[in-house]
Amino acid sequence: MPQWLRQRALLTPDRIAMETVREQLSFKQLYARVRQAAAGLRDAGVRSGDPVASLQGNTLDCAVTVYALMLLGAVMVPLNTRLSPTELSGQIKQSGSRILVTDHDNAAAAEQAVTTMGCMIRDAAELAQTAALFDDQETEIELTDPCTIIFTSGTTGRPKGVVLTYGNHWWNANGSLINLGLQQSDTWLCCVPLFHVSGLSILMKSIIYGMPVYLMKKFNAVQVNQLLLSSKATHISVVASMLQRMSDGLGSGQAYPNTLRCILLGGGPVPASLLDRCLRLHMPIYQTYGMSETASQAATLPPEYMREKAGSAGKPLFPLQLQIATDGRRAAVHEPGEILIKGPTVFSHYLNNASATAAAMKNGWFHSGDIGYLDKDGFLFVLDRRKDLIISGGENIYPAEIESILHGCPGIARAGVIGIPDHKWGRVPVAFVCLKPGAAFSETKLIGACRAQLASYKVPRRIFVLDALPENAAHKLLRRKLYMYYEQLNQVK
Amino acid sequence: MPQWLRQRALLTPDRIAMETVREQLSFKQLYARVRQAAAGLRDAGVRSGDPVASLQGNTLDCAVTVYALMLLGAVMVPLNTRLSPTELSGQIKQSGSRILVTDHDNAAAAEQAVTTMGCMIRDAAELAQTAALFDDQETEIELTDPCTIIFTSGTTGRPKGVVLTYGNHWWNANGSLINLGLQQSDTWLCCVPLFHVSGLSILMKSIIYGMPVYLMKKFNAVQVNQLLLSSKATHISVVASMLQRMSDGLGSGQAYPNTLRCILLGGGPVPASLLDRCLRLHMPIYQTYGMSETASQAATLPPEYMREKAGSAGKPLFPLQLQIATDGRRAAVHEPGEILIKGPTVFSHYLNNASATAAAMKNGWFHSGDIGYLDKDGFLFVLDRRKDLIISGGENIYPAEIESILHGCPGIARAGVIGIPDHKWGRVPVAFVCLKPGAAFSETKLIGACRAQLASYKVPRRIFVLDALPENAAHKLLRRKLYMYYEQLNQVK
Numbered sequence: 001m002p003q004w005l006r007q008r009a010l011l012t013p014d015r016i017a018m019e020t021v022r023e024q025l026s027f028k029q030l031y032a033r034v035r036q037a038a039a040g041l042r043d044a045g046v047r048s049g050d051p052v053a054s055l056q057g058n059t060l061d062c063a064v065t066v067y068a069l070m071l072l073g074a075v076m077v078p079l080n081t082r083l084s085p086t087e088l089s090g091q092i093k094q095s096g097s098r099i100l101v102t103d104h105d106n107a108a109a110a111e112q113a114v115t116t117m118g119c120m121i122r123d124a125a126e127l128a129q130t131a132a133l134f135d136d137q138e139t140e141i142e143l144t145d146p147c148t149i150i151f152t153s154g155t156t157g158r159p160k161g162v163v164l165t166y167g168n169h170w171w172n173a174n175g176s177l178i179n180l181g182l183q184q185s186d187t188w189l190c191c192v193p194l195f196h197v198s199g200l201s202i203l204m205k206s207i208i209y210g211m212p213v214y215l216m217k218k219f220n221a222v223q224v225n226q227l228l229l230s231s232k233a234t235h236i237s238v239v240a241s242m243l244q245r246m247s248d249g250l251g252s253g254q255a256y257p258n259t260l261r262c263i264l265l266g267g268g269p270v271p272a273s274l275l276d277r278c279l280r281l282h283m284p285i286y287q288t289y290g291m292s293e294t295a296s297q298a299a300t301l302p303p304e305y306m307r308e309k310a311g312s313a314g315k316p317l318f319p320l321q322l323q324i325a326t327d328g329r330r331a332a333v334h335e336p337g338e339i340l341i342k343g344p345t346v347f348s349h350y351l352n353n354a355s356a357t358a359a360a361m362k363n364g365w366f367h368s369g370d371i372g373y374l375d376k377d378g379f380l381f382v383l384d385r386r387k388d389l390i391i392s393g394g395e396n397i398y399p400a401e402i403e404s405i406l407h408g409c410p411g412i413a414r415a416g417v418i419g420i421p422d423h424k425w426g427r428v429p430v431a432f433v434c435l436k437p438g439a440a441f442s443e444t445k446l447i448g449a450c451r452a453q454l455a456s457y458k459v460p461r462r463i464f465v466l467d468a469l470p471e472n473a474a475h476k477l478l479r480r481k482l483y484m485y486y487e488q489l490n491q492v493k
Numbered sequence: 494m495p496q497w498l499r500q501r502a503l504l505t506p507d508r509i510a511m512e513t514v515r516e517q518l519s520f521k522q523l524y525a526r527v528r529q530a531a532a533g534l535r536d537a538g539v540r541s542g543d544p545v546a547s548l549q550g551n552t553l554d555c556a557v558t559v560y561a562l563m564l565l566g567a568v569m570v571p572l573n574t575r576l577s578p579t580e581l582s583g584q585i586k587q588s589g590s591r592i593l594v595t596d597h598d599n600a601a602a603a604e605q606a607v608t609t610m611g612c613m614i615r616d617a618a619e620l621a622q623t624a625a626l627f628d629d630q631e632t633e634i635e636l637t638d639p640c641t642i643i644f645t646s647g648t649t650g651r652p653k654g655v656v657l658t659y660g661n662h663w664w665n666a667n668g669s670l671i672n673l674g675l676q677q678s679d680t681w682l683c684c685v686p687l688f689h690v691s692g693l694s695i696l697m698k699s700i701i702y703g704m705p706v707y708l709m710k711k712f713n714a715v716q717v718n719q720l721l722l723s724s725k726a727t728h729i730s731v732v733a734s735m736l737q738r739m740s741d742g743l744g745s746g747q748a749y750p751n752t753l754r755c756i757l758l759g760g761g762p763v764p765a766s767l768l769d770r771c772l773r774l775h776m777p778i779y780q781t782y783g784m785s786e787t788a789s790q791a792a793t794l795p796p797e798y799m800r801e802k803a804g805s806a807g808k809p810l811f812p813l814q815l816q817i818a819t820d821g822r823r824a825a826v827h828e829p830g831e832i833l834i835k836g837p838t839v840f841s842h843y844l845n846n847a848s849a850t851a852a853a854m855k856n857g858w859f860h861s862g863d864i865g866y867l868d869k870d871g872f873l874f875v876l877d878r879r880k881d882l883i884i885s886g887g888e889n890i891y892p893a894e895i896e897s898i899l900h901g902c903p904g905i906a907r908a909g910v911i912g913i914p915d916h917k918w919g920r921v922p923v924a925f926v927c928l929k930p931g932a933a934f935s936e937t938k939l940i941g942a943c944r945a946q947l948a949s950y951k952v953p954r955r956i957f958v959l960d961a962l963p964e965n966a967a968h969k970l971l972r973r974k975l976y977m978y979y980e981q982l983n984q985v986k
Contacts, residue, residue, distance in 0.1 A: 001836065002814050010871050011808050174667050178702060181675040208811065209671060315504050318701065321495050343494065378503050 001141045005031055005067050008207045016187075016212040020060055027210070030067070037068035038134035040127035044099055044120065048073030051149060053097035054124075054195070055079045055088065055106045055113070058217050061124035062194050065101050066203055068127070070166075071136045076148045077161075078195035081106055082473050087159075088113035091151050094161060094351065101127065143167030149351055150197055150292045161351030162292040164197075169204045171344040172295040175317030176201075179300055180235075180262055180286070182209055189233035191216040191224060191242070193473045198237050198266060201296035219475070221245035231259040239267030241414060241475040244274055247281070255281050262286050266297060267476045269382065269400030271407035271415075272311065279306055289313035289382050293366060295345045298322070299380050312379040313372075319343045323365065324374055336373045336383055336396070340365040371398070388479055390419030390427045397429055397458050399479070402450065406431055406463075409449050411439030414469045417460065418482045431460040432482055434468055441465045464489065494634045498524055498560050501700045509680075509705040513553055520703070523560070530561035531627035533620035537592055537613065541566030544642060546590035547617075547688070548572045548581065548599045548606070551710050554617035555687050558594050559696055561620070563659075564629050569641045570654075571688035574599055575966045581606035584644050587654060588844065594620065636660030642844055643690055643785045654844030655785040657690075662697045664837040665788040668810030669694075672793055673728075673755055673779070675702055682726035684709040684717055684735070686966050691730050691759060694789035712968070714738035724752040732760030733767060734907065734968040736778075740770055748774050755779050759790060760969050762875065762893035764900035764908075765804060772799055782806035782875050786859055788838045791815075792873050805872040806865075812836045816858065817867055829866045829876055829889070833858040864891070881972055883912030883920045890922055890951050892972070895943065899924060899956075902942050904932030907962045910953065911975045924953040925975055927961055934958045957982065 001007075008017075009031035017030040025033065046052055052074050056062035069076045077095040079088055092100060092113060099120050102110040110121050147166045151159035188205065190213050192198040206213045214233050216223065219242055227233055228246075238246070243265060250256075263278075266288040278285050285306055290297035299322060301314030316322045323330060326337030346366045349357040360367050371389060372382040383398045390397040399417035406415035413436045419427035435441055443463045450459045470481035494500075501510075502524035510523040518526065539545055545567050549555035562569045570588040572581055585593060585606060594615050595603040603614050640659045644652035681698065683706050685691040699706045707726050709716065712735055720726055721739075731739070736758060743749075756771075759781040771778050778799055783790035792815060794807030809815045816823060819830030839859045842850040853860050864882060865875040876891045883890040892910035899908035906929045912920035928934055936956045943952045963974035 001812050007811060007814075011811065013870075174670075177667075177670060177675070181677060182670070183674050183676060318500060318504065319494050321500075 001143065003071060003136050003139055003141055004204075004207045005034060005071065006136055008210055012210045015210055017206060018060060018063060019212060019214045020217075023060060025060070027207075030064070032133065033128050034064050034067040034071060035133040035136070036130045037064045037124070037128040038071040038136070039132040040122070040130035041068055041072055041074070041099070041101075042134060043130065043132075044122050044127075046072055046074050046099060049075065050099075051075045051077050051095045051097045053077040053079055053092050053095060053100040053119070055081060055100060055102045055110050056124055056194070057081060057103060057105050058190070058194050058199065058215055059103060059124075060215060061103060061128055063203055063213075063215065064128050065124050066194065066200065067207070068134075070141075070147065071134060071139070073139065073145070075146045078148065078150060078200065080151070080193070080195050080473055081109070085109060085112035089117065091159065091161070092119055093117065095149055141166050143170060146348065148200060150195075150200070152292050160353055160356055162197075163348045163351055164292075164295050165348050168295040168345050168347060169201065170208070171319050172201055172297070172317075173205045173208045175319045175345060176205065176297060176300075177209065178318045179302075182211070183234075183261075185234060185259075186261070187212045187214055187233045187235070189214045189216065189224065189227060189236040191219040192237050192239075196474050197290075197292045197296045198474060202237065221249040225249050228256050228260050229254070231257050234259055235262045235264065236260075237264045237266065239475045240265065240270045240274060241471065243270075243278065243285075244413070247274065247277055247283075250281070256283060260284060264288055264297065264300075266290055267474055269384065269404065270311070271404045273404070273408035275306070275310055279310075287311075287313050289339075289370075289372075289380060291368065293347045293360070293368070294320075294341055295347065298341050298345065301379070305379070309375075309377075309379045312375070312381050314380060315378055316341075316343075316380075317345070320345060322374070322380055324372060325367075331373065333376050334373050336371055339368045339370045339372045339380070339382065341368060342366065388418075390417075390429055392419065392422070392427050392429070392457050393425040395455075395457050397427075399429070402429055402431060402454065402458055402460060405450055405453050406433055406446060409446055411436055411441070412446075414477075416469050416477050416479065416482050418479055418486065420461075420486055425457070429458060429460045430486060431463040432466050432469060432485065433463060434466050494636065496564060496629055496632055496634055497697075497700045498527060498564065499629055501703055505703045508703055510699060511553060511556060512705060512707045513710075516553060518553070520700075523557070525626065526621050527557050527560040527564060528626040528629070529623045530557045530617070530621040531564040531629070532625040533615070533623035534561055534565055534567070534592075534594075535627060536623065536625075537615055537620075539565055539567050539592060542568065543592075544568045544570050544588045544590045546570040546572055546585050546588060546593045546612075548574060548593060548595045548603050549617055549687070550574060550596060550598050551683070551687050551692065551708055552596060552617075553708060554596060554621060556696055556706075556708065557621050558617050559687065559693065560700070561627075563634075563640065564627060564632070566632065566638070568639045571641065571643060571693065573644070573686070573688050573966055574602070578602060578605035582610065584652065584654075585612055586610065588642055634659050636663060639841065641693060643688075643693070645785050653846055653849055655690075656841045656844055657785075657788050658841050661788040661838050661840060662694065663701070664812050665694055665790070665810075666698045666701045668812045668838060669698065669790060669793075670702065671811045672795075675704070676727075676754075678727060678752075679754070680705045680707055680726045680728070682707045682709065682717065682720060682729040684712040685730050685732075689967050690783075690785045690789045691967065695730065714742045718742050721749050721753050722747070724750050727752055728755045728757065729753075730757045730759065732968045733758065733763045734964065736763075736771065737767055737906075740767065740774070740776075743774070749776060753777060757781055757790065757793075759783055760967055762877065762897070763804070764897045766897070766901035768799070768803055772803075780804075780806050782832075782863075782865075782873060784861065786840045786853070786861070787813075787834055788840065791834050791838065794872070798872070802868070802870075802872045805868070805874050807873060808871055809834075809836075809873075810838070813838060815867070815873055817865060818860075824866065826869050827866050829864055832861045832863045832865045832873070832875065834861060835859065864889075881911075883910075883922055885912065885915070885920050885922070885950050886918040888948075888950050890920075892922070895922055895924060895947065895951055895953060898943055898946050899926055899939065902939055904929055904934070905939075906932075907970075909962050909970050909972060909975050911972055911979065913954075913979055918950070922951060922953045923979060924956040925959050925962060925978065926956060927959050
């Protein structure tokens with residue numbers, strides 16, 4: 001296949017490729033800038049196949065870096081800007097990167113991260129000002145070549161480097177295209193991090209579809225609402241907490257115009273009360289299920305099923321197959337088990353981690369570690385991360401179920417549940433909540449509300465209030481931090 | 494990948510899959526009928542990998558046969574219903590088919606074709622009434638497996654069997670999707686033969702996109718106009734002569750509604766006067782260039798360039814690359830040469846014809862045998878089939894250019910030009926025309942009109958009138974028959 005960006009610049013040179021609050025680039029202009037950055041990277045010694053780390057915010061320069069590395073055939077290693085210098089060092093070392101591309105905001109962290117290593121730092125903005133243009137006329141894309149190494153977001157355990165090929169990204173973009181359709185007016189608002197697969201997949205879609213991306217430096221509900229209300233975008237990718245803030249920010253009687261075609265909602269379980277509200281506001285919510293290992297969305301629920309199949313993540317993308325496995329067999333309809341995924345978007349391997357790869361990939365099926373079931377019509381319901389499952393006296397407790405109940409209680413902005421060790425039951429649930437402005441907190445009342453709606457073994461033993469719940473850059477709940485809070489509370493006590 | 498039709502029936506069971514004047518089937522219903530036909534074919538002895546010939550009109554049963562053979566992993570060999578029994582026998586033999594699926598209208602021709610062979614005949618309608626359902630739950634699609642063998646339409650020389658893989662069809666459907674977009678309301682009107690790649694590619698798109706197809710038994714301009722004027726379809730594939738009849742059939746002041754999103758216009762050069770008329774009527778014409786060997790369209794011109802780039806076939810589909818070659822080098826901008834195509838839609842090989850395959854495929858580039866050039870913006874202009882090129886005194890004459898001029902003359906319905914042997918010049922052009930109803934014919938006037946617009950060596954020496962021009966089932970001009978006419982005229986003289 002031809003280089004994607006080159007081909008796109010050939011096919012639709014004058015279409016808008018990327019827009020930020022400050023700038024607008026056509027595909028021709030983007031391609032020119034990317035060839036400059038590629039020349040700069042080549043001068044810095046980057047060659048085809050080299051891993052190159054990037055520590056950058058959601059800027060045009062970051063997108064240019066992604067595309068430039070693709071032009072060079074190098075392998076992009078996007079790093080999470082929230083990580084500590086030690087964590088960053090670890091990932092850079094693990095990836096084998098000898099060059100780290102960064103930006104002004106992250107320069108200090110980058111410096112700290114590489115102090116003890118032989119890794120050079122390059123500034124993304126300066127690279128894009130190289131006088132020369134990289135000549136890629138003869139290069140092609142091999143779909144089996146590695147394209148990106150994304151370290152899993154680390155809501156559980158030590159990050160693993162997920163190696164995604166060009167083919168993984170291609171098939172994801174195409175599977176999503178078959179699912180969501182494509183119109184000339186489509187524009188995707190990107191306010192998820194470019195260092196996560198959710199953001200990266202938007203960049204891939206842009207050049208494959210020839211679709212403009214509006215890039216936001218940081219998620220901000222007020223700005224997002226302004227953009228959506230003024231029909232500036234037709235698509236947006238969000239996680240539940242972002243959607244909550246967007247929904248809270250809408251005035252009474254205010255609703256998104258129907259130019260907004262798709263709110264792609266991923267990143268884990270969604271509270272039922274939030275879905276209800278979106279339904280009332282006629283939001284075009286596409287609930288999805290996906291992860292780095294499947295190059296972003298693997299299953300999606302179209303809005304027409306939002307009521308009938310509330311809470312479902314829908315059906316697989318066209319090229320993919322789903323299966324629920326339990327005790328080494330296919331689970332029955334409605335029977336929970338591990339979610340397995342097969343198809344051409346499933347990642348190649350975990351970097352330098354053959355045992356993790358072998359544990360996750362069996363007979364072509366990726367074992368996601370997530371728990372869910374299929375209903376009689378083949379709709380997927382994701383119950384929880386398997387690692388988050390609380391086993392209490394032999395019963396399975398899914399934190400998301402309790403969180404959804406708490407979230408529906410008056411005054412509660414967010415909720416997070418973990419299982420803490422218990423002599424009698426093994427583990428018992430404990431909850432953390434943060435409150436809406438001005439709301440009062442009563443542990444007794446909340447526990448009462450849970451008791452009214454849940455089996456007794458699912459009722460949290462304790463409920464604690466926090467100013468904010470710990471979350472990662474994609475606004476996913478970090479349960480391991482809740483464990484740490486709980487331990488601190490315990491020590492204080 | 495999962496079986497496409499099974500996956501589609503799982504994802505959108507209740508969407509309309511196929512409609513004819515008599516019947517409407519959802520994907521679930523279609524899948525059930527296809528499983529019946531597959532069971533019938535399996536009972537008849539069809540196994541995975543077997544070539545199976547089909548001699549059928551454009552019926553639902555024919556579409557069911559196509560899908561049933563895919564379910565079985567058998568290789569479909571669609572035969573042109575206009576062929577003589579001898580020609581049919583030859584292709585059945587060449588393909589190695591031991592079973593021929595046919596329908597009522599073609600049963601007699603089928604019988605004649607197989608008299609001397611050990612090939613069984615099965616009726617498509619009866620197959621679809623099998624009581625059992627074929628169980629395909631465990632089968633998957635390998636993109637590298639052969640899916641169809643299409644004999645080239647034979648406007649030049651002896652037909653060759655073009656082996657297309659599942660991957661070729663998949664990439665064509667996806668490349669076209671990126672180009673044309675996809676909306677929930679899309680419906681493709683299929684009035685091109687299902688035994689040509691143009692019709693087959695619509696069947697593939699249907700199950701991959703989840704898009705309804707309205708299937709017409711035979712092209713009929715009045716019916717087509719009725720369907721389009723009543724917003725029954727958003728897309729239609731046509732060749733120039735069909736479009737001409739559709740356009741002639743529109744009353745004055747009548748125009749297609751803007752629910753019609755795409756008229757995909759392929760099958761060779763298009764007269765400028767016809768394009769002009771379509772432009773005036775604001776028809777959404779997408780001129781394309783493609784062939785069996787590229788699994789249908791390879792390049793497409795979007796309507797926004799119809800005026801600026803009149804006569805161009807546009808730019809390649811996203812996964813493809815085009816090149817113009819002359820004297821073993823890349824041609825310069827505007828320099829005519831042979832059109833070469835590279836990419837994942839390019840066919841696997843010619844069946845049992847290694848020399849033809851080797852002649853057509855060099856270094857991954859398919860040598861199309863067609864002549865064209867790229868302009869400075871990368872738009873493809875197809876001049877003619879190389880085999881149709883008339884070399885006259887060292888000058889290249891493209892029949893399409895002369896035909897376009899003649900077509901623009903008053904009273905002329907169609908025109909066809911060939912090069913006849915000439916002692917002095919090697920070859921000189923001679924034209925055949927057919928007239929619009931009631932029009933008068935004056936050879937002198939027509940030659941005068943050509944002289945006014947063409948270099949003298951391009952002016953036809955003679956112009957003959959015919960009741961109709963010879964064309965194949967896809968309504969493409971059959972120039973070799975014009976040669977035969979000319980020889981007959983010569984003998985009479």
